[in-house]
Amino acid sequence: MGESEEHVPTTPSSTSGSAMMICYRECLSNMVKFTGNEEEKIAKFISNIERIGKMINANDDILYCMCTAKIDGEAKRWYENNTSLINWEQLKPALLERFTTPDSSTKIFEQLKERKQRPDESITSFFDTITKLCHDYDPEMSEKMKVSWLENGVKDSLKIPIKRQMKLLAEQARTTKAFLKIAKDEQELQEERVSVPDPTPSYMSYFTNTVSTTKPQAAEGRLNLSSSTHTSLPDGSKNQIYSTTPQSRWSVPKSRSTIFQQYDQSMASRNNKPTTIMKNSMRQRSSCLICKRNNHRSIDCYYKKPTGCYKCGQSDHRIRDCPTVFY
Helix, strand or coil, rough: CCCCCCCCCHHHHHHHHHHHHHHHHHHHHHHEECCCCCCCHHHHHHHHHHHHHHHCCCCCCHHHHHHCCCEHHHHHHHHHHHHCCCHHHHHHHHHHHHCCCEEEEEEEHHHHHHHHCCCCHHHHHHHHHHHHHHHHCCCCCHHHHHHHHHHHHHCCHHHHHHHHHHHCCCHHHHHHHHHHHHHHHHHHHHHHHHHHCCCCCCHHHHHHHHHHHHHHHHHHHHHHHHHHHHHHHCCHHHHHHHHHHHHCHHHHHHHHHHHHHHHHHHHHCCCCHHHHHHHHHHHHHCCCCCCCCCCHHHHCCCCCCCCCCCCCCCCCCCCCHCCCCCC
């Protein structure tokens, strides 16, 4: 009986590793070489080397070989003249020191100082811009410094609420990821408050229109009355005119009072139920969604959870969908 050929089974991990290796080779081959020109950014080049190396968990020796294979021109000549750079720990800082131009760093720093969130800009777009500028300025910038730049540049309506909630977190939990989550939640709450219409009593417009249309009619009635009494009657009836004029003067206010009486009757006959519903809805909307008190917002509640749902702390739903009952 002949020897049977032994087959090595293909495991999911080996298949995944082969696919990752293909992606690694493709990304490395498509990566543009760094020549050392002023328009090129050495920090971006090194970041791309390390990002591609993470695909295969590359160690420092592989990163060193990747970097030396992707430099050309002036950068290649500089590397060949510095033979003491024999490992990645020496090559990386030397490249940054040699090819980082002071002008570019100064410009990025000025952009960081001047970059503010625009009124119509989403928090996600602002967050992405600031984090990119932070990385371009200093690839090793700490999370604390990045959060500081984000807090200083966010628009005023979000700045104080975000800083208040960030201070409630532990020092190690104050990350850019936590900032983005808090900022999104606060922006959503503010957009919900803006979208709720302000209830305005409908009878105010009726009252305003009634008064505005009554005044010109009353003034016109007085002018017509005065002109008609002095022009249409003969001279011998002047005494009669003067005796009847006070009564005619009161005829206009009497018609105005009739209008107000009709308005009062119409208002008294209206059903007060919609007004009650409106007040209840306002009271319900202004109450805290966590403890049901009316003297603060849900986001400022003492019992608010620091992460996830403000009421129960779970991350799979928001507070308005929370089934938990607060006691």
